[in-house]
Amino acid sequence: MSRLLGSTALFATLMIASVPQGLAQTASDTAQSVTVAAGDLRTALDQLADQFGLQLVVQGDLSGIESGALTADMSAREALQNLLSGSGYAFEFVSDDSVIIKPATTITGDAQGQVILPEVVVTATRSRRSIATMSPSVVVIGPDQIEAQSAKSSDITNVIRNNVPGFMFDDQSLISSTETFRGRDVQVLVDGIARNTPLRNSSRILSMIDIQQVESIEVIPGSNAMNGDGATGATINIITKTGEVGKNVFIVDAHVKSYTDDIGDSFSPSLTLSGSGGFGAVDLAASITGSKTGNAYDGYGNQVPSDAMLGQGGFDNAKDLNVFGKVGVTVADGHRLFLSSEVVRFRQDIEYYADLSTDPVSVNYDSPYLAQPLEDESQYFTAGYEFDFGKIGVGDLKLFYNDSYKQAARAEYNASHNPGLVSLASNGAIEDPLGQSVIDTVKYGVKLSTDTNLDAAYEGLTLTWGGDLTFDDVKYETVSGRDIGAPMEQEGHAIFAQLSAPVTKYFDLSGGVRYEEYDLTVKDFTRPSYMRYNGGTPQQILLAAAFTGGETTYDAVTYNASAVVHWTDRIDTSFSYSEGFSVPDVGAYTRRAGLSGTSIPLNFNDIDVEASKVKTYELAARYDGTDFRSTGAIYMSTNERGDNYDSSKNKLSQEKERIIGAELTGEYDISDDTYVGALASYVEGRYDTNEDGDLDSWLPNNRIPSPFRFTGYVDSYVWGDLNMRFDGTYTAGRYKIEDAKIKPSLVFNLSGNYPLLGGTARFGIENILDTSYENPAATALRGYSVAGHGRTVTIGYRREF
Numbered sequence: 001m002s003r004l005l006g007s008t009a010l011f012a013t014l015m016i017a018s019v020p021q022g023l024a025q026t027a028s029d030t031a032q033s034v035t036v037a038a039g040d041l042r043t044a045l046d047q048l049a050d051q052f053g054l055q056l057v058v059q060g061d062l063s064g065i066e067s068g069a070l071t072a073d074m075s076a077r078e079a080l081q082n083l084l085s086g087s088g089y090a091f092e093f094v095s096d097d098s099v100i101i102k103p104a105t106t107i108t109g110d111a112q113g114q115v116i117l118p119e120v121v122v123t124a125t126r127s128r129r130s131i132a133t134m135s136p137s138v139v140v141i142g143p144d145q146i147e148a149q150s151a152k153s154s155d156i157t158n159v160i161r162n163n164v165p166g167f168m169f170d171d172q173s174l175i176s177s178t179e180t181f182r183g184r185d186v187q188v189l190v191d192g193i194a195r196n197t198p199l200r201n202s203s204r205i206l207s208m209i210d211i212q213q214v215e216s217i218e219v220i221p222g223s224n225a226m227n228g229d230g231a232t233g234a235t236i237n238i239i240t241k242t243g244e245v246g247k248n249v250f251i252v253d254a255h256v257k258s259y260t261d262d263i264g265d266s267f268s269p270s271l272t273l274s275g276s277g278g279f280g281a282v283d284l285a286a287s288i289t290g291s292k293t294g295n296a297y298d299g300y301g302n303q304v305p306s307d308a309m310l311g312q313g314g315f316d317n318a319k320d321l322n323v324f325g326k327v328g329v330t331v332a333d334g335h336r337l338f339l340s341s342e343v344v345r346f347r348q349d350i351e352y353y354a355d356l357s358t359d360p361v362s363v364n365y366d367s368p369y370l371a372q373p374l375e376d377e378s379q380y381f382t383a384g385y386e387f388d389f390g391k392i393g394v395g396d397l398k399l400f401y402n403d404s405y406k407q408a409a410r411a412e413y414n415a416s417h418n419p420g421l422v423s424l425a426s427n428g429a430i431e432d433p434l435g436q437s438v439i440d441t442v443k444y445g446v447k448l449s450t451d452t453n454l455d456a457a458y459e460g461l462t463l464t465w466g467g468d469l470t471f472d473d474v475k476y477e478t479v480s481g482r483d484i485g486a487p488m489e490q491e492g493h494a495i496f497a498q499l500s501a502p503v504t505k506y507f508d509l510s511g512g513v514r515y516e517e518y519d520l521t522v523k524d525f526t527r528p529s530y531m532r533y534n535g536g537t538p539q540q541i542l543l544a545a546a547f548t549g550g551e552t553t554y555d556a557v558t559y560n561a562s563a564v565v566h567w568t569d570r571i572d573t574s575f576s577y578s579e580g581f582s583v584p585d586v587g588a589y590t591r592r593a594g595l596s597g598t599s600i601p602l603n604f605n606d607i608d609v610e611a612s613k614v615k616t617y618e619l620a621a622r623y624d625g626t627d628f629r630s631t632g633a634i635y636m637s638t639n640e641r642g643d644n645y646d647s648s649k650n651k652l653s654q655e656k657e658r659i660i661g662a663e664l665t666g667e668y669d670i671s672d673d674t675y676v677g678a679l680a681s682y683v684e685g686r687y688d689t690n691e692d693g694d695l696d697s698w699l700p701n702n703r704i705p706s707p708f709r710f711t712g713y714v715d716s717y718v719w720g721d722l723n724m725r726f727d728g729t730y731t732a733g734r735y736k737i738e739d740a741k742i743k744p745s746l747v748f749n750l751s752g753n754y755p756l757l758g759g760t761a762r763f764g765i766e767n768i769l770d771t772s773y774e775n776p777a778a779t780a781l782r783g784y785s786v787a788g789h790g791r792t793v794t795i796g797y798r799r800e801f
Contacts, residue, residue: 031073036083037246038069044083045101046247052076055755057721058144059102062089098721098755102672124189124218124237125226125464128451129500133508133564135574136622137633137663139164141217148723151751152764152794154270156206156214156238162727164219165663165681166234168705169731171778172789174207175312182221183659183683183704184233184614184637185582191240191340192449193382193400196230197441199474199488199520200587204376204406206236207315208344210289210322212253212272215241222616223580223637225514225558226496228468231580232614232637240340241276242326243285248277255762255796259789260770261297268293286325293318298787299772303363305354308786309778310418311408311437313374318348334388339381346376353412360774360787371410372436372479378404395450395466402443407479410436413533417782420530420541422478428529428540434480439587445470445492464498464512476587483525486549486590486604491519511561518583522549522590522604547590550604554611556581572622581613612654614639630666658695659685674716682708698736701780705742708732724752731776742780745773745788759799767791
């Protein structure tokens with residue numbers, strides 16, 4: 001892989017260096033022949049830019065806006081006026097060949113300066129619903145926002161966190177256990193297909209998705225069962241790129257990143273080659289991204305341990321390859337077949353173990369890492385049929401197959417945090433050198449979603465209906481293939497129906513129901529023996545034991561309802577009620593069955609666990625003014641039986657819980673070129689530890705690492721077409737849990753984009769002040785202090801051909 005990464009990096013350097021200065025053309029009022037096909041506005045603008053040699057800078061999100069065809073002799077200004085007419089957007093030449101596309105202001109009646117916003121459609125609800133008919137807390141992050149924020153980080157979690165207030169600070173590692181939303185779990189979808197593995201949480205979900213293949217991100221806060229198990233806190237749907245016939249594009253995107261404490265040892269190059277387009281009835285999109293990373297450093301100037309999270313690894317000292325492809329064929333008007341695939345290959349070569357005795361955790365240079373590397377080898381395939389059968393409905397049928405192999409790193413013995421190591425079957429006092437854990441999962445199934453128009457019964461009434469059939473096969477093994485958790489299989493069956501309608505032009509109603517059933521089979525296995533090091537001397541602490549499997553059925557009926565009131569063209573409010581559920585992480589129990597003695601059963605039938613159903617109540621509001629935009633929400637989520645795993649007792653604790661919170665966003669346009677904004681969130685929760693019905697204790701830090709988070713930012717165009725964004729995030733400390741206090745943090749960042757040589761030059765600086773701070777999510781998860789990352793500088797260039 002290193003040879004591949006080296007070759008592609010060299011290729012990118014040569015490609016960029018060979019771009020001649022003369023490629024930049026001058027736009028004027030001189031007329032020329034213009035041919036632009038009707039369709040997506042962003043596509044039409046790109047076609048126009050190619051014909052006139054323009055560099056476009058887009059402020060806002062053009063998703064969902066259509067434009068007419070142009071075939072005439074006209075100037076660039078005339079062509080832009082034609083394309084943008086009625087779109088709510090205007091243009092401004094900031095140089096001879098650079099144009100800013102931005103929201104326009106118009107006079108409508110007595111409302112001066114009203115911003116006309118495009119309609120945005122959300123698909124994560126299993127239907128194509130306008131975002132205007134949904135809760136104001138729903139967020140769609142468009143391609144322009146993603147591209148602009150990619151200047152400082154290629155991590156999807158950063159993009160989401162900078163746009164959605166309820167998303168918790170990430171732990172800067174591969175693990176997704178801390179990627180909580182409103183104190184609860186997140187369901188991650190890619191084009192509507194779940195990436196979660198609920199029977200054994202294999203983590204590494206968002207961290208393994210290449211941002212270069214992402215078109216947009218839909219975030220629906222709150223519990224939601226429309227896509228099955230897992231969305232008790234939020235649903236995140238990643239929409240991948242799709243080719244467009246008539247727009248053939250090839251893109252080279254390269255960047256390098258380094259920590260300023262040691263530029264050489266932290267030097268990290270990345271290269272993406274991608275393309276999209278189509279011919280005839282065929283559309284195509286593909287990308288390949290290769291990257292290599294060096295060391296990471298904290299704000300103290302110290303090297304960050306590669307595996308500070310005990311087996312979960314990190315992004316440093318790694319090689320990553322991601323290959324994505326999608327092809328579609330339009331067989332008739334309204335009917336399209338498609339096939340998409342994604343292949344992930346990730347390997348981290350850890351150099352040293354972490355020293356847990358220091359504060360914060362540090363690199364133990366006296367203990368070289370000699371075990372197997374951390375690896376991720378996953379592949380995802382989706383085939384589908386998009387249809388339009390008139391009165392029957394418009395929708396899609398998807399078949400998917402997900403196969404993932406996630407190998408953890410070896411963690412050293414630690415009496416407090418890693419008290420048992422897998423030992424050899426032939427000698428229980430000797431550590432198994434291939435005892436690292438592997439989660440090997442296969443998930444496949446079929447999903448049907450259909451929107452049926454019921455105008456005959458009531459104008460605007462839509463019925464969304466469908467169902468899912470899924471199958472999970474989970475193996476929890478060592479690198480050598482020994483079972484360390486029970487092999488499991490699960491079949492899922494679900495049907496759902498959702499009604500939505502505009503009662504008047506001021507009032508939208510929606511409500512639905514979903515029934516889900518899971519048939520789980522837990523197989524027999526021999527739990528291996530475990531050992532420890534006592535004063536450097538190895539000794540067996542637990543004999544191998546037979547675990548008896550069993551069968552059970554989880555089922556759930558979940559409901560949702562929402563009402564959205566459009567008080568004026570600028571003010572919306574909503575009230576919503578939703579239910580979601582999660583199946584317990586059975587694999588975590590079987591891994592540790594009997595570790596605390598014979599009092600913990602070794603028979604699955606002795607485990608009293610149920611699916612956890614979460615109910616969420618939310619009141620939200622939205623204001624879209626001339627220069628000011630804002631959203632706000634208050635919510636409460638409750639459940640009678642939680643889904644917490646207590647590793648110290650090896651118990652699935654299912655206590656009553658209640659979480660409350662509030663979120664606020666706001667943006668203000670200081671001028672046509674500058675705006676400021678902020679995101680703020682508060683969340684706190686309690687639960688019933690002794691199961692007497694009273695909420696007597698605060699939820700643990702791993703559920704809520706910080707009760708309050710605030711992000712402020714300013715985005716401005718300076719010196720014409722240089723776009724710069726400055727932001728800062730304050731994460732409050734949490735002091736609810738005695739002897740487990742989380743410290744506050746404050747981090748500032750800067751990024752910029754500048755049109756150059758027909759492409760875009762980018763730079764980003766994370767943690768500008770090189771602040772020394774404690775990562776709240778990582779510290780909360782493991783119970784010891786983990787330092788946040790120090791100052792990094794990213795320089796990149798993107799060129800579209």
